Amino acid sequence: SISTVSALLKGEVAVDKTVTVRGWLRSKRDSKAGISFLAVHDGTCFDAIQAVVPNTLDNYESEILKLTTGCAVVVTGQLVESQGKGQNVEIQAATVEVVGWVDDAESYPIAKKRHTFEYLRTQAHLRVRTNTFGAITRVRNTLANAIHNYFHDNQFYWVNTPIITGSDCEGAGELFRVSTLDMTNLPQAPGGGVDYEQDFFGSEAFLTVSGQLEVESHCLAMSKVYTFGPTFRAENSNTSRHLAEFWMVEPEIAFADLNDDAQLAEDLLQHVLQRVLDEREDDMAFFQQRIDKTVIDRLRAVIDNRFERIDYTDAIKILENCGESFEYPVSWGADLQSEHERYLSEKHIGRPVVVMNYPKDIKAFYMRLNDDERTVAAMDVLAPGIGEIIGGSQREERLDVLEARMDEHLKEELWWYRDLRRYGTVPHAGFGLGFERLLNYVTGMENVRDAIPFPRTPGNAHF
Ligand code: 4AD
Numbered sequence: 040s041i042s043t044v045s046a047l048l049k050g051e052v053a054v055d056k057t058v059t060v061r062g063w064l065r066s067k068r069d070s071k072a073g074i075s076f077l078a079v080h081d082g083t084c085f086d087a088i089q090a091v092v093p094n095t096l097d098n099y100e101s102e103i104l105k106l107t108t109g110c111a112v113v114v115t116g117q118l119v120e121s122q123g124k125g126q127n128v129e130i131q132a133a134t135v136e137v138v139g140w141v142d143d144a145e146s147y148p149i150a151k152k153r154h155t156f157e158y159l160r161t162q163a164h165l166r167v168r169t170n171t172f173g174a175i176t177r178v179r180n181t182l183a184n185a186i187h188n189y190f191h192d193n194q195f196y197w198v199n200t201p202i203i204t205g206s207d208c209e210g211a212g213e214l215f216r217v218s219t220l221d222m223t224n225l226p227q228a229p230g231g232g233v234d235y236e237q238d239f240f241g242s243e244a245f246l247t248v249s250g251q252l253e254v255e256s257h258c259l260a261m262s263k264v265y266t267f268g269p270t271f272r273a274e275n276s277n278t279s280r281h282l283a284e285f286w287m288v289e290p291e292i293a294f295a296d297l298n299d300d301a302q303l304a305e306d307l308l309q310h311v312l313q314r315v316l317d318e319r320e321d322d323m324a325f326f327q328q329r330i331d332k333t334v335i336d337r338l339r340a341v342i343d344n345r346f347e348r349i350d351y352t353d354a355i356k357i358l359e360n361c362g363e364s365f366e367y368p369v370s371w372g373a374d375l376q377s378e379h380e381r382y383l384s385e386k387h388i389g390r391p392v393v394v395m396n397y398p399k400d401i402k403a404f405y406m407r408l409n410d411d412e413r414t415v416a417a418m419d420v421l422a423p424g425i426g427e428i429i430g431g432s433q434r435e436e437r438l439d440v441l442e443a444r445m446d447e448h449l450k451e452e453l454w455w456y457r458d459l460r461r462y463g464t465v466p467h468a469g470f471g472l473g474f475e476r477l478l479n480y481v482t483g484m485e486n487v488r489d490a491i492p493f494p495r496t497p498g499n500a501h502f
């Protein structure tokens with residue numbers, strides 16, 4: 040019967056059974072004694088299984104000796120205890136069927152053992168075959184699954200907010216336009232400018248930067264909801280933390296304030312980190328060994344400790360008095376730059392930290408105004424090595440206060456959002472967790488381009 044490599048290596052199949060595995064060759068070694076050792080992987084776990092192939096097989100000369108890394112094979116044989124070190128069991132091959140050859144081993148783009156991550160980004164269709172990207176793919180999946188499980192177990196509903204939208208949630212003007220108009224011959228409106236009434240949707244449409252505004256509508260009927268989907272930002276920042284297309288997890292809770300929001304962020308992160316440590320021991324051992332020596336201890340410390348919470352105003356004082364020379368100056372009213380965020384989480388606390396109550400002028404219109412009228416009930420969760428991984432807030436639930444922070448155009452466009460404050464409004468809060476930044480934090484990988492299968496960045500919508 041057909042087994043996965045994972046089931047065999049985990050001891051789920053009895054020794055002496057005849058088994059079949061299907062997968063790809065990670066490496067091969069031919070001994071002088073006329074035996075070949077194949078390492079076969081199928082994506083189900085970090086390690087490959089060893090198949091021992093004797094030269095008595097019919098196709099030994101004609102095929103086995105010609106196999107190279109990347110070839111697809113089906114191996115059948117007896118599962119035996121391994122004589123060699125590094126694995127408990129191996130397959131004594133009775134047949135090896137070659138399903139797919141590698142045309143030309145020399146030109147196989149990932150033939151060599153070690154490649155830079157930068158090079159592998161140019162081979163996004165093949166890099167998943169490497170150890171590292173196999174591990175990233177599995178951890179990404181466990182994280183996604185753990186996120187859905189956490190919410191499901193805590194009575195949240197997953198809401199599928201639209202990808203095409205008319206509104207700019209963050210107000211940062213980083214929108215990708217969605218249009219069917221002929222760019223070389225745009226229809227002109229009577230008063231000048233492009234006539235979007237002639238476009239597919241009859242008005243301007245964009246790819247969403249966040250599902251928050253829409254998910255708030257469902258929060259104010261279903262109590263606890265979340266979105267988890269792709270979001271898009273035409274942010275022209277070529278950094279290791281920014282993607283033009285990234286996935287975001289956005290919970291929204293009713294009858295809740297900023298402290299409840301911070302507590303939710305803490306609970307969610309602790310839950311998903313624990314799941315990764317439990318479920319992906321093999322992959323995490325690899326990340327620990329090869330990518331970041333501290334990664335497992337770091338995650339344990341997050342799971343075992345409450346998150347520190349500090350006020351933005353106190354964070355500024357800490358930064359002003361820390362004696363560090365920053366590239367960007369710090370003073371009350373300025374947004375925190377990545378270097379500041381990293382100082383606070385890495386050096387000051389040593390773990391993720393929640394910074395709360397930012398100046399209203401640097402935050403979005405929907406955040407709830409505090410009694411001091413200078414700050415809003417915003418929070419960012421900052422993580423060592425990454426900086427901001429979560430941005431959230433308590434929402435402004437008072438119609439008059441909300442409207443005072445919207446211009447006429449925004450009021451008109453978000454008439455439905457204002458309705459939510461008119462009909463049964465309640466205090467509510469939520470946040471957005473950047474899924475790729477979380478994955479980087481969990482694996483120790485440094486660049487978000489390595490945390491998503493096909494990264495989209497300025498100048499690159501292909502590979
Ligand atoms: O802080 P942001 O912009 O918050 C929002 O969009 C809110 N509407 C979320 C909410 O309250 N429901 O983004 C949230 C998170 C950031 O903390 C960061 O982790 C991630 O999304 N993020 C990005 N990740 C990768 N590439 C980018 N260009 C990102 N921009 C934001």
Ligand code: MG
Pocket residue numbers: 427429430
């Ligand atoms: Mg933010």
